[in-house]
Amino acid sequence: MFFLLTCRIPDDVTHLIPLAVSVVRAPCEKAQTLLQVNGAMQRGSSAKFVGGDANKAVNGTPLWNVAVCGPALFYYHDDISIRLVEWLELLRAQGFAKVFLLQTAVHPNIEKVLQYYEADGFVGITKFLYPVPYANEPNLRRLWVLTERAKLFAMENLYFTDCLLRHMHEYRFIAHFDPDEMPMLPNHDSFPSWLHDHIRRTKSTNQYSSYDLSWYYHHSDLEPVKSLPKYLWFLRHTRRVTSNVFPTLSKPTYDMDVVTGVYSHGAITCAYGKCKAKAYTCPRAEAYLGHYRRDCGEACKTPRSVLNVPCLLKYRDQVSSDVHKVLIKLELI
Template identity: 45%
Template sequence: MVMVSVVVILVVNQENLGLHDLADLRQPASLLYVLRGKPVSEVTLLSCRCSMHPWPGTTHIATIMNQSLPWLNYTTTRQDLRQRHPNLPLDLLNGPKNRRCSLLPTLFSIDWSNRYWQRTILDDNASFFLYSAFLDPETEGKASVRLLGVSESKAPPPAWCHLWFHADAPPLSVRVATVDYLDYQGRNGGRQMPYLLQCPLPPNASDAPLAVSLTTQPCGHASNLLRVIGGRQREVSAYRSRKVPDNPTTMVKGWAAAVCGSALFYYHEDFSARLVEWVEVMRAQGFSQVFLYVTDVHPNITKVLRHYVHEGFVEVTDYSYPPPYLNDPTLRRLWTLVERQKMFAQENVYFTDCVLRHMHQYRFIAHYDPDEVPILPEHHNFTHFLDDLIASVKGPAPPGYKLQWAYFFDNVAPSEEAAGLPAFLWMLRHTGRQASHFERQCGYGKIKAVSPKMAFLGHFKHTCDKNCDNETVHDLTLHKYKEQVAVKVQRVLSDLQLL
């Protein structure tokens, strides 16, 4: 299969909230396919029974959870743990009642791996590492819970979900209905492969479960417990007016957009100034929020992230790679350079996690790395582009849109207009790009391609060799944000003492 050079603007469903077809989603390093299983026609569920046990260590847990941490602005341990482990259902594990169903895992019976992953053994040849779980309302009332994880198994065996609505009541045990493979690469037992499991909710379930466990047998004991994230209704953050319209299904203009970035691992490189510029370009283009994942990064990058998290424009999720991959920053950096296929497969994990984690907050989510920005020749900002893009669609709305790539080169001298800009305005200074855009080389499926005359993706990464000297042009499109971005970047870098 030939890869294409495009980026996706994901539409999280058309009118109704939920996860629909995510075919042909392009990431910077891989073409992502979600291979959907057959539609769920039946729900296989069992009602479990369990005895009631007291919570272990209740007094100690309550004392520690309520302890304030002076070095974190007197945040409590509970708040800190909730921030660092957003996939852990603390409300279920530390509820007001001092008893729990014997089938419910405790903090200490969960099989933790590499800090954020939870392991379950489905059979002798298949360990499954779970990362997160989400409520998928879908359409026509067929809601389900989706579990995101990885396994070296090419065909994960049948499994069951325990849907937890209360700690002191038995779970509903539901058979896993579909297992979706999340990678453009062929299945290979030599690497951890990403999967998305679907566990349908009973048709009469009015409440969403608080948590979910994956087990080999119905009503069996589980070694994992994930918080179910999401909501049945789209939040007001999806609308630029911050108000729910009378009829969202017919709304064309006024949608907000967010950005899902990559998992940052700039440990050996101080990328802080470029990160500030990238965030401010995203803001200038009209994005409402930026979501990033972070592993081990340079101390200056940590400063930048804390600034924007405190401001509310950026949300950061701590991330680690699953076993057997090491999470030492130097070994990880070598791994990303040498074990490229394994790294590409893992990119699909945090990108999928980001989309599902925030699909109830935003209808439109774009995926850009910090060295990529949309170039909008015909619009002042991304939201105006989005309005016209939606209005141009005839018939059913596609599940997503794709932008083609164009490289902006590191070693091409800036144009006369950009030559006087300070070095910390990297993107605004580097105006030399390839004259032509990458051509489509294979079908896009249900994803709609956007004409590069309307918008394309600028990738600020590559070096121009002698073969491209005569094939470059200077593109000043980003200079429409020059005044706003320059002032903001200089102010942030000065405040953080990074100049």
Template identity: 30%
Template sequence: MAYKCECGELHATEERVARYLPSLMSEVDSLTNRTAVHEIDQFHPSLAIHFLTEVEERGYRCTTTPSLFSIRHTNQVWQEGRVRGATYLVYGAYWDEREDTGPVVRVLTMTDTPSPPTPYCLFHTHAHLPPTSTRATRLDYVHWQEEIPGQWLPYLVTCMAGPGGVVPRAVSLVESQCANPTNAMRVHHHTPPGTRPKKNLALCHKFLFNPTRDFSIKLVEWIEAAKAWGVDSITFYLAAVHPNVTKVLHHYQTLGDVTLHPWASPGHLPSLPHLYRALFDTQRYVLFTSENIPYTDCLLRHINTHRYVAVWDMDEFILPASQFNSLVDMVDAAKTRATYQGLEPVSYLARCAYYFDDLVEPSSPSLPGYVNLLRHVTRTVKFTPPAVFTKSIHDTQYALGLHAHFALVSLRGQLDKNQDLYHLYPGSEGHLAHYRSQCQGEDQTECQLDYRPYLIRDITMWRYRDRILAETTEVLLRLGLIHDELHRGIH
């Protein structure tokens, strides 16, 4: 069949690319025993490297099909596209079959304008065929603060899939149907093998960005506690971390408990290891806009594999009430209750109680000093108000765009806080344990008056105390993060 370009013209692969690329991409890394093309695929979270390589090796392409070296990389994470004067930085693309009107492709981006022009999606289904195109049908702003011109702003672009419901190999975000694309994102389409049902709960953590802080010991206990309470997998985004933290994450990655993705700042923002913390601690708008990208990416990667996705930080943990054996049991019961009320919640919010750091249990051979969560069993009686400092578990049937506290966008559109949020009752359903030295926020007056004076003992975490302690100790010893004499309680 003749190769015909519907718009533009036919381009031949550059001579040196045609000559050397196949052997270069086939070179094997001696450490991982993977080829160069597979190494790139593992290193970059979304670059459609297999498709682009196949296009070059075919020998010719249309103008509307990108070449390997026409991609505009701003760093190892972001690719650039221009749409009528606006810059789109493209992070990821995802196949979504949840819409009643048929499958769509979601493209997660950041733009440099508060009113981005509507782009087109070019769908690349085969390396030997020109792409098909469709104009975006929906642009969702994935943030809770007002758009500020000049800042990078998170948007989720939705395009109807092409005819036949075929999952494209790659998608490019462009200005028009006949534009020359400068980005090519592989379309993530994760499905459980065979007819096996979805797993229950995936946990998402935002980017880790402090290379000087060694929280490896706390991280091990936090992961083991999550596993004990029913979390199937945890996803982290890595900007810069301490070597011991890297050691822990790679250990759990090898076991299949943890998934790691690289992170770098969008556009002109710095991606220097020792500058990340200064950036996020001083430029709070940048932090709050940027972190919605990994939260939403993590959600969209799990819509086909998990029933629920949770988001909380390492100094937090959602604890179910005493009648529940797992986090999933807690949410399932809340979902049943909401259904009786005629609701289909997107997010299940847990209100916050503080477990202050100066109120931990004394260390002992049965509760050694290297555990953190297990020694925090005194909390404030008072909980923060609903929707204030909460963290959530999200239903993958409906959720579409997330921020740190609850979903911002669902399949139904922008979130309706009266219909889409379910507030877990702390006493009978569950609450958020927040492990801190003081209350959240700058002004501690309310903390001293209303929270600190009223305390209660809460040993909910001890439901799985023996398991968490044993698994944490075993991993810490194996990785050399504690020594045997410390394990025996000799300090």
């Protein structure tokens, strides 16, 4: 396992800007390391607000840009390149400013997609290797991922936190989504406008550590929209289950004025220590996170078990055109 070390700066030197830090094993031991400090004391103004305009505010609440910290991609045997393109284009259409991903050894088609979007500037890539003794050879890693789920999830907490801390000075709000998840916003045209609305609603209460969307499942065997090309996965699967799956689980959009340590579904540590601020969970009747899963089977054949939610189709013209251009350019179709 790799570790996250924290050290609070002494009060008498908080006015100084640190350039580097040394790590030693014991007090007063001779330092053998000098590690550069990354980050800034203030956020870049171009990343603070949508369009870089601080005047874009309603009732004193700014319309913030939002970034995404995604997972470490370890898909070597599974080619999810086409679905990854649609996921990224839908996030772009919803108004996300940038997506940050970690990359291990992946399928060559996924490599092409990541290189394309990194050059485009919409995706930031951090190369990632699992620490010894864990396997980085793709076949052994696949076995480890399938058999050591607890260790995999424990390791995720560290690199999710690493991603947030790397970019906390660029973005006030950073969401965490996986490539099989998509915000479903029936009443808003963009994710920043949804976030703005809920910040405005809760402004009089205590500051929240995150703004969360709960899951509803969209299964692969539910009848898709037949008028769209088969390479569009999210746009075609508009039907979701009505059952209350994992009602206590949600995915967060973290407030980086507060949060310093996280796991996949919430905050662990905050700027003042253990998080006291609670997460705000959006009512699922207003918005939710579509979790695109495998077949539902018999459970989805009972009366009133399925509901059609076509809110992603408001992006269909833009996204279907952009996805098609990228797939043709990368020779994926």
